[in-house]
Amino acid sequence: MKIIAGLIFSCAVLVLLPSCSSKEVTKDNTPKKDSVYVFDQVSPDTVKKIEPPVVSQNNSIPGYVIQIGAFSSRDKAESFSDIAKKKLNYDITIKYNDMIKLFLVQLNPPFTSKPEAEKVRDEIKQNQDYHDAWIVTVDK
Numbered sequence: 001m002k003i004i005a006g007l008i009f010s011c012a013v014l015v016l017l018p019s020c021s022s023k024e025v026t027k028d029n030t031p032k033k034d035s036v037y038v039f040d041q042v043s044p045d046t047v048k049k050i051e052p053p054v055v056s057q058n059n060s061i062p063g064y065v066i067q068i069g070a071f072s073s074r075d076k077a078e079s080f081s082d083i084a085k086k087k088l089n090y091d092i093t094i095k096y097n098d099m100i101k102l103f104l105v106q107l108n109p110p111f112t113s114k115p116e117a118e119k120v121r122d123e124i125k126q127n128q129d130y131h132d133a134w135i136v137t138v139d140k
Helices: 002-020 074-088 114-125
Strands: 062-071 092-097 102-107 134-139
Touching (some): 114 134
């Protein structure tokens, strides 16, 4: 019985396999030339255009701030900041960001070079409480 089932399966595979070709052919059985496939037709008025970033004309120099937290309430940010000041021994500020509606807890002042900021960030990350500290680039 297993032999008959195996033979039927093999015959089915041999019959169906040639029909699974990935090449499109024309009526005269010649391969169709490559063409562009459009996945979705979207009307131009529904497409959101991404504007390039605005480059500051005031020749400001970028600074690098180490951010150790972001909170939805000032109380939580202040509590976190007070503990961080004692543990990290750095000047820490809290700034409210209107765009993201969060209180940002950051080391102060900004660093002038990225390698310097990376070095301090890596030192801070050794403390388990601040393992997700990151660097934010800001205009000075």
